[in-house]
């Protein structure tokens with residue numbers, strides 16, 4: 024790999040510990056057709072990562088790189104083709120027991136891209152929060168249902184008295200996304216997987232939602248996986264960043280190290296695509312082809328190099 028100082032072989036412990044980790048995840052989708060041989064899409068290839076309470080990791084990649092598949096396997100929506108999902112020492116995939124499914128469905132929550140899709144237009148916000156509270160959260164909170172709803176709405180910075188009676192269509196996109204976050208908190212989420220949580224919102228309120236996630240992560244000790252195609256936003260939320268390309272992690276480490284000293288051509292490509300104030304688009308340089316060729320050539324290279332403490336990159340010298 025060019026421009027890499029003090030390189031040495033290292034065995035990263037990424038994904039080996041942490042209270043919530045995925046280890047060696049692979050996911051292959053098979054497309055069958057009557058007229059053609061079955062085709063296989065390797066959406067995830069040997070992905071390992073670990074999350075810790077009170078900390079966030081950004082999982083960054085372009086469309087089709089495997090981010091959502093990774094999120095859905097972590098949340099138990101898809102089963103992996105290979106690998107483990109470990110929560111507090113339990114392999115939830117091997118378990119598949121009712122109790123394990125219950126753990127997954129309450130402790131590990133997803134917040135989706137479309138804030139409207141997850142809400143039923145026929146029901147008030149109060150109704151949306153009542154059910155998860157009844158199922159999971161009330162005993163631990165020590166509050167009655169009405170007070171717990173108020174507490175949750177305050178946590179996501181909405182006025183409880185005004186908001187509880189409203190229907191989803193009466194709220195803005197940002198307010199709806201806050202309700203989805205409140206629902207995750209209502210079931211006692213310890214891990215939140217936020218899959219492009221701001222990409223369908225107005226640019227003007229995206230940062231507010233990211234600030235809210237950051238604040239909840241710190242105040243409620245939540246382990247956050249923030250999934251995005253926009254590497255520049257990782258800085259607002261995440262202590263660590265992992266870059267995924269064609270289903271494989273290619274670079275990961277402290278967010279500042281990955282963004283300020285990107286080593287993999289694919290990370291460099293993502294950063295070059297970030298618009299810069301004052302730089303006309305046609306002057307920002309098109310480096311995509313060379314970077315893409317080098318990134319593709321490095322796929323499946325198992326040599327991982329530690330650039331600086333905790334900053335790893337898949338070797339892509341060709």
Ligand SMILES: Nc1ncnc2c1ncn2[C@@H]1O[C@H](COP(=O)(O)OP(=O)(O)OP(=O)(O)O)[C@@H](O)[C@H]1O
Pocket residue numbers: 052053064065066084085086087088089090091092093252
């Ligand atoms: N249910 C599915 N059946 C078949 N192929 C799928 C399925 N879900 C995802 N894929 C394929 O797996 C690959 C990774 O898709 P995935 O949605 O995880 O990417 P992504 O990075 O989240 O992209 P986006 O940001 O556009 O959602 C893509 O090639 C996609 O077409």
